[in-house]
Amino acid sequence: MRTWKAAKWPVYHVFVAALAFLMLYPVLWMLFSSFKESRTIFVTANRLIPDSWIWSNYAAGWAGTAGYPFWHYIGNSMVIVVISTIGAVLSSSLIAFGFGRLKFRGRGLWFALMMMTLMLPHDVVLVPQYIIFTKLGWLNTILPIVVPTFFGMPFFIFLMVQFIRTIPKELDEAATIDGCGKFRLYLQIIMPLIKSSLATAAIFSFYWRWEDLLGPVLYLNSPEKYTVSMALKMFLDSESASNWGAMFAMSIVSLVPVVMVFFIFQKQIVQGMSTSGLKG
Template sequence: MVWRNVKWPVYHLFVAALALLMLYPVLWMLFSSFKESRTIFVTAESLFPTEWIWSNYVDGWKGTAGRPFMDYITNSLVIVVISTIGAVLSSSLIAFGFARLNFKGRTFWFSLMMLTLMLPHDVVLVPQYIIFTKLGWLNTILPIVVPTFFGMPFFIFLMVQFIRTIPKELDEAATIDGCNKFRLYIQIIMPLIKSSLATAAIFSFYWRWEDLLGPVLYLNSPDKYTVSMALKMFLDSESASNWGAMFAMSIVSLIPVVTVFFIFQKQIVQGMSTSGLKG
């Protein structure tokens, strides 16, 4: 009985310490955004600034390359929204085919799709770049958003597992009522897999928002740069880097991510916890 009373406080203290350890880099970046650039790494052992420099946020919001930081946020939002819509819709449609339709080679194609999860992304960079160059898509968002409309393996797997938990009797009842395969997908399956759709949308949002490699490869004009590229431009190898402004805008760029997480954290947990079940 005594151990039971002691166990929970010890457990919560351990979890709180672990959470603080994981959050420390974010806290360090937050307080560094209020320091002078020249003192950030000199006083790195001190978490709190000796003098609060609020102008870092003002200077950072003015942006770089002659464009305000809001332009980069807008560019990122456009890419994120289009990519998320494409990834969720295409992945759910493909998952429906794998989970509910019987066609020749279904097991083979599903296994091949799963193998792509283990394929390093670096392997396909050069072939993709050559293809997009020949298509004339360089310096546009097309190389970044168009591939998402052909499905994403992780989301397909997630949704296939989720759809398999839905009783097939619903399909049979809908078919008897005259529902074709497309209506079955839209009116029956889609409403029942909202949790997995939300999970896929959230992960797609995270991945596209923080993506740096894709924009660096395909975007050449500052008016098309994303938030990740704008943050990189605060660092200048030939002159003094504005670390204070970069950290300030890094904190600003975290606001959409943190907001989405706290709003949809229930859907994330529900979608991930039920995706491994099979009905």
């Protein structure tokens, strides 16, 4: 028994390390491919380490495409990400406060309808949304991408409602006795107590908007307003030679903000997701 317990930990760590390597292999393959010549990337796809290290891929990729450097597209993405994240977090928290604390007729029905939208495929609403934004004259602007986030995100609303339900209602009663109104109750009492869920929503919003390709492809027409995902696509040309090396190099660069956000806020992610199912 002691021998088995002594051998169990090394076996466990070897298994976890092998699984982690398997999960990270696509990223490692992309990283090492960013140092290969474009014409040899898929010829030597079965070999991870490049025969010769081509550092110029990063310089070529950073120079950008369509007349704009790659940092220009990063800036465009950051503008969309920041505005969308602020809108999603603020609107979702306000709606969640209404579902979690306010009493109104049909609250259960409206909450159920909101939850049903989580099961609605995004592709179903693409055509109606496109028609609406076209008639509003919002094409080739970031408005169709950022404005809908200011009307709440169902997943974030559900997450925050679960947090709000864990807060004792005695705090509401004490604040009301002291003359605290509904909006002040939301702003000064509830918001500070659901910081974990707010951080979790902000992180997920950052991830989803940073990697979004469909929205920019539908609504942005000029290269000046393209995002990182669209800039990466422009390295590939169906009519001439595609610069795979530069594309993989800038793909690695585009992962840096995502990885930084994860490692900085991983505690909030775990805490927010682990407590989202609790009820008071």
